[in-house]
Amino acid sequence: MRTIKAALAGNPNAGKTTLFNAVAGTRYHVANYPGVTVEKKEATISQEDCQIILTDLPGTYSLTAYSLEEVVARDFITIDSPDVVVDVLDASNLERNLYLAVQLLELGAPIIFALNMVDMLEKRNITIDDKKLSEAFGAPVVRTVAKDGTGKKELLEAIMQSSNTGVRKDFEISYGPDLDPAIDDMVALIKENSFFTDLYPARWTAVKYLEEDEKVLERGAAIPEVHEKLKEITAKVEKHLKTTLNTYPEVVIADYRYGFVNAALRDVIKRDNNTFDRVEVSDKVDRVLTHRLFGPIIMLGIIYGIYKFTFTASEYPVGWLETIFGWMGDFFTRVLPDGLLQSLIVSGIIDGVGGVLGFTPLILFMFFVIAILEDSGYMSRIAYMLDRVFRSFGMQGSSVVPYIVSGGIAGGCAVPGVMAARTIKGDKERLLTILTAPFMPCGAKIPVYALLIGAFYPGDKGLAMLGITLLSWLLALISAFVLSKTVVKGENSAFVMELPPYRFPTLRGLLIHAWERTWMYIKKAGTFILAISILLWALMTFPGLPEDKVQEYETRAAAAQTEEAQTEVYREMSREELKGTVAGTIGSSLEPVTKYAGFDWKTNIALIGGIAAKEVIVSTLGTAHSLGEVDMEESTSLSQKLKNDPDWTGANALALVVFVMLYAPCFITIIAIRKETGSWGWPAFTLVSYTVIAYVGAVAVYSVFS
Numbered sequence: 001m002r003t004i005k006a007a008l009a010g011n012p013n014a015g016k017t018t019l020f021n022a023v024a025g026t027r028y029h030v031a032n033y034p035g036v037t038v039e040k041k042e043a044t045i046s047q048e049d050c051q052i053i054l055t056d057l058p059g060t061y062s063l064t065a066y067s068l069e070e071v072v073a074r075d076f077i078t079i080d081s082p083d084v085v086v087d088v089l090d091a092s093n094l095e096r097n098l099y100l101a102v103q104l105l106e107l108g109a110p111i112i113f114a115l116n117m118v119d120m121l122e123k124r125n126i127t128i129d130d131k132k133l134s135e136a137f138g139a140p141v142v143r144t145v146a147k148d149g150t151g152k153k154e155l156l157e158a159i160m161q162s163s164n165t166g167v168r169k170d171f172e173i174s175y176g177p178d179l180d181p182a183i184d185d186m187v188a189l190i191k192e193n194s195f196f197t198d199l200y201p202a203r204w205t206a207v208k209y210l211e212e213d214e215k216v217l218e219r220g221a222a223i224p225e226v227h228e229k230l231k232e233i234t235a236k237v238e239k240h241l242k243t244t245l246n247t248y249p250e251v252v253i254a255d256y257r258y259g260f261v262n263a264a265l266r267d268v269i270k271r272d273n274n275t276f277d278r279v280e281v282s283d284k285v286d287r288v289l290t291h292r293l294f295g296p297i298i299m300l301g302i303i304y305g306i307y308k309f310t311f312t313a314s315e316y317p318v319g320w321l322e323t324i325f326g327w328m329g330d331f332f333t334r335v336l337p338d339g340l341l342q343s344l345i346v347s348g349i350i351d352g353v354g355g356v357l358g359f360t361p362l363i364l365f366m367f368f369v370i371a372i373l374e375d376s377g378y379m380s381r382i383a384y385m386l387d388r389v390f391r392s393f394g395m396q397g398s399s400v401v402p403y404i405v406s407g408g409i410a411g412g413c414a415v416p417g418v419m420a421a422r423t424i425k426g427d428k429e430r431l432l433t434i435l436t437a438p439f440m441p442c443g444a445k446i447p448v449y450a451l452l453i454g455a456f457y458p459g460d461k462g463l464a465m466l467g468i469t470l471l472s473w474l475l476a477l478i479s480a481f482v483l484s485k486t487v488v489k490g491e492n493s494a495f496v497m498e499l500p501p502y503r504f505p506t507l508r509g510l511l512i513h514a515w516e517r518t519w520m521y522i523k524k525a526g527t528f529i530l531a532i533s534i535l536l537w538a539l540m541t542f543p544g545l546p547e548d549k550v551q552e553y554e555t556r557a558a559a560a561q562t563e564e565a566q567t568e569v570y571r572e573m574s575r576e577e578l579k580g581t582v583a584g585t586i587g588s589s590l591e592p593v594t595k596y597a598g599f600d601w602k603t604n605i606a607l608i609g610g611i612a613a614k615e616v617i618v619s620t621l622g623t624a625h626s627l628g629e630v631d632m633e634e635s636t637s638l639s640q641k642l643k644n645d646p647d648w649t650g651a652n653a654l655a656l657v658v659f660v661m662l663y664a665p666c667f668i669t670i671i672a673i674r675k676e677t678g679s680w681g682w683p684a685f686t687l688v689s690y691t692v693i694a695y696v697g698a699v700a701v702y703s704v705f706s
Helices: 016-024 068-080 091-106 118-123 130-137 152-164 180-192 202-210 214-220 224-244 249-265 278-289 294-335 340-357 360-376 378-392 397-408 414-423 427-439 446-456 461-485 507-539 547-559 563-579 582-597 601-612 615-627 638-644 650-662 667-677 681-705
Strands: 002-010 028-032 039-047 050-056 084-090 111-116 126-128 141-144 269-271
Touching: 002 016, 002 068, 002 091, 002 152, 016 039, 016 050, 016 111, 016 152, 016 507, 039 152, 050 152, 084 091, 084 152, 091 111, 091 118, 091 126, 091 130, 091 202, 091 249, 111 130, 111 152, 118 126, 130 141, 130 249, 141 152, 180 202, 180 224, 202 214, 202 224, 202 249, 214 224, 224 249, 278 294, 278 378, 294 340, 294 360, 294 378, 294 461, 340 507, 340 615, 360 378, 360 446, 360 507, 378 397, 378 461, 397 414, 397 427, 397 461, 414 427, 414 667, 427 461, 427 667, 427 681, 446 461, 446 615, 446 638, 446 650, 461 650, 507 582, 507 601, 507 615, 547 563, 563 582, 582 601, 582 681, 601 615, 601 650, 615 638, 650 681, 667 681
Parallel strands: 002 050, 002 084, 084 111, 111 141
Antiparallel strands: 028 039, 039 050, 126 269
C-alpha cells in the first residue's frame, strides 16, 4: 500500500481544524512536535490503495520566525518534507490567506488549495474562478465546506493525484529593482557553496537573509564565510533602502507579496454588490458587541450566562455522579471486611478520584459553551476589547488569548495557556503573560471553587463564580503590572489583531472540542490523580495508632454510657490516628503557620498535593474527611461534610479560595514555564514567591472575615 505524507496548513480561523476533523473523523492522535511543546494532530486515512498520513500544522499567518508555531510549520515542510501541503483558504478573506500561500510556494512546497467556506461566499453572490486561481499560483484548487464535509472526497483524491506528480516547482515573484539584483547575487553565492540547498530553495534563503530571519541567521552562522558575505549584501541593501525610500527590506518584501496577490486576484474574484456580505454583517454586529461602553457590559453578561448555564445544567448530572460514587462506597464497605483493602478502595480511590470525576458534567458543559465562543469568533472580540486594559498593565491584546486558554473564562488549563504565549511577539509581554496566566481559574481549580461555593455560598452560584473569575483577572493584571515595574522590564511592542467574520458553529465541531478537553480531564483523573490519591491515602494511613493506644480507646468506648458518648470516643480515636500518620505529621507541623489563614492540617495536606495537580485538593479533602469519619456506612457528599464540620466557616472557605487562586502553579505548569522561559529561575520564582503572596492574601482575608 502506498503511503502519502500530507500536511494541513492555513491561517487561524480559516476552518483548518474543522476540515481536519471532517477528513480524519475521530481517527487521529495528539502529540507534540519533536523537541517542542506545540500540539501536533496526526491522522492516518485509508483511501483506495493509499494510506494518507495527514498532519495538522499550527495555524499561522506567515512562515517568518516571529513565533514558535511559524517555525514549527516551516521546519515540518522543509525537514519532514511532506508529499503534499494542503493550504486551507478562507474564501471570504482570500487576500490575507494567500499571503501565507506565497510563502509556502517560495519554500518549494507542493501545494493544493482547499478553498474553504465557499457556501458563505455563494450567499454573498461572490464567485471565485477556480481555474484562474489555480493558474495564477500553479496549484490545484478544491472547493470545501469543512463544517458539513463538502469537498472531503475531492480533497483526498487531489492529495493522491498530486502525490503522483509531487515535483516541487520553482516559484518566484519579483521584489523590485532594489532587491532583485541583490537576491540574484545571493542566490549565486548560495548555490555555489551549497549553502543549505539540501533544506531550502536558494532564493528562499536569500529572501530570509534580507528579512533578517533569526533562525536562518543562526543556522547560517555555522558556515561563517558565506554567512558574512550574505550579511554584507543585506547591509548594503538596507542602507540603500533607508537612504532612498526610508524603509527596510522586510517591508518591501511584504508589499511586493501583497502586490502579487492583489494582481493575481484581479480576475479571480467577481462580486455582486447587491448581496449579503458576511463581513459587512459582522462589522454591524461588532458595532454593538465591541462598543466602547456596551461591549464590556455585554461581555460580562455573556460570561455570567456561561456560569449560570453551567451550574444549572450540570446540577443534576453532578448529583447523579455523587450518588453513584456514594453507592459504590457503601457497596465496597459492605462486601469487604474492615481493614486496609476496604480503606484503600473506599477512602483512597472512590472518595479521592470520585471527588474529581464528580465534576465531569460541569467541566463538559463549560467547555461546550466556551467552544461556542471560540468557533463563532466572539473570543477574538473579547481579546480586542481587553487590549487597552492589558496595555495599562504592561501587556498587549494578544496576552488575552493565553489568559482565556488558561481559564480566563473558567475551565481552561494553564499548560496550553503558557504555551500559547509563544505567539506573543514582544519578549517582555510574552514573559509577563507566562508568569501570570497560571492565576486564571483553570479547569483543575473549578472543582475546588465549586465545592466551596456549594458548601458555603447559599446565593447565586453563577454570580459567585463570576466574582472569583474577575478577582483572578484583577490579581493577575496587578501582578503583571508589579512584575513589569520590577523584575521584567523592557519596551512594549506593537500589536495588530485580526477579527474574523462571525460564523455559526457546527454542533459536531462543538461536541468534538468539548469532548477533547473533557476527555483530557477524565484521563488525568484516572491516571495521575489516581496515583496521587493512592499515595496520599498511604501517607494518611500509616503508621497508624500503636496497639496499646487502640486498646485504650476500645476500653473507653466499652465503658461509655450512651451511644453518643461511644461515637465521640471513636471519633477522637480516628482523629488521633489520622493526625499521627506521615501526612498528619507534615500537616500538623505547618499548622502553627497556616492557622492564621484558617487552614487545619487536613487542608495543609490538600494544598501540598495541589502543587502536584490542583484537582488533588478536592480528592485529598475527600480522602481526609472520609478517613476521619467514624460511620463509613453513612455516605455524605464532601460539600455537605465541610458544611457540617464545625471547624469550617465561610471565612475559612474564602481564605482557601484566595490561596488556591494565587499559590504555586501545578507541577506540569511549572515544567511548561521552564520550557517556555528556558530557565529554572522563573519556575522557582513562581513556586516560592506566589506561595508567599497567597499566604499573605489568605491570612488577610481570614482575619477580616472571621
